Amino acid sequence: MRHSLQTTAATLVAAAAIAGSAAAADLTVTVKGEDGAPLADAVVLVHPASGSGPASAIHYSWPTTMTQQNIAFNPYVLIVPVGTTVGFPNKDKVRHHVYSFSAAKKFELKLYGQQEERTVTFDKTGIVALGCNIHDVMIGYIYVTDTPFAAKTDASGTVVIHGLPGGNGTLSVWHPDMRAKTAVDKSVNLSAAPPETIALDLKPVSQRHKKMAM
Numbered sequence: 191m192r193h194s195l196q197t198t199a200a201t202l203v204a205a206a207a208i209a210g211s212a213a214a215a216d217l218t219v220t221v222k223g224e225d226g227a228p229l230a231d232a233v234v235l236v237h238p239a240s241g242s243g244p245a246s247a248i249h250y251s252w253p254t255t256m257t258q259q260n261i262a263f264n265p266y267v268l269i270v271p272v273g274t275t276v277g278f279p280n281k282d283k284v285r286h287h288v289y290s291f292s293a294a295k296k297f298e299l300k301l302y303g304q305q306e307e308r309t310v311t312f313d314k315t316g317i318v319a320l321g322c323n324i325h326d327v328m329i330g331y332i333y334v335t336d337t338p339f340a341a342k343t344d345a346s347g348t349v350v351i352h353g354l355p356g357g358n359g360t361l362s363v364w365h366p367d368m369r370a371k372t373a374v375d376k377s378v379n380l381s382a383a384p385p386e387t388i389a390l391d392l393k394p395v396s397q398r399h400k401k402m403a404m
């Protein structure tokens with residue numbers, strides 16, 4: 191009796207796993223410029239229509255740190271859940287003075303030196319552009335969001351968003367070189383989840399940020 195119950199439980203677990211894998215979809219998104227060139231560092235987000243739970247439960251696989259190193263922000267683009275306190279360690283020998291004028295978070299970290307760290311809590315969703323008062327070449331972005339389904343494109347312009355629930359949802363894509371200031375949205379079916387290719391309208395080349403070689 192006991193044995194058969196265990197077997198039944200195991201069967202149920204297996205059935206649930208199959209049902210789960212059928213419901214949860216991965217969405218592959220490729221982001222390009224209108225010229226067809228792939229775009230790295232594009233932020234890709236999915237908001238399921240069924241909701242995605244509290245932002246406090248979101249844990250991305252990358253650190254929530256924005257390092258200053260080699261007179262640059264690293265990473266160039268950082269995605270964090272709303273409410274996150276981000277560390278800003280300075281790993282350069284020179285001092286930096288980090289600031290943002292963005293509506294989602296206006297702040298200023300007055301001159302601080304090597305091996306020092308400051309923190310800022312990002313309490314509103316939105317795009318926060320970072321600069322340094324000392325080094326004009328330093329540009330970085332923090333994308334503050336409320337969905338666990340978020341990631342950046344790689345060098346081939348591609349990202350896979352894993353474990354999506356079924357149903358409908360909104361796919362949002364943003365890149366620093368976009369002409370528009372906010373993400374472009376597209377309705378998607380998360381159950382079928384065919385691969386998506388998004389072409390973005392970009393600023394003229396002369397206005398795009400050139401990341402410094404590390």
Ligand SMILES: [Cu+2]
Nearest residue numbers: 286322324325
């Ligand atoms: Cu600086």
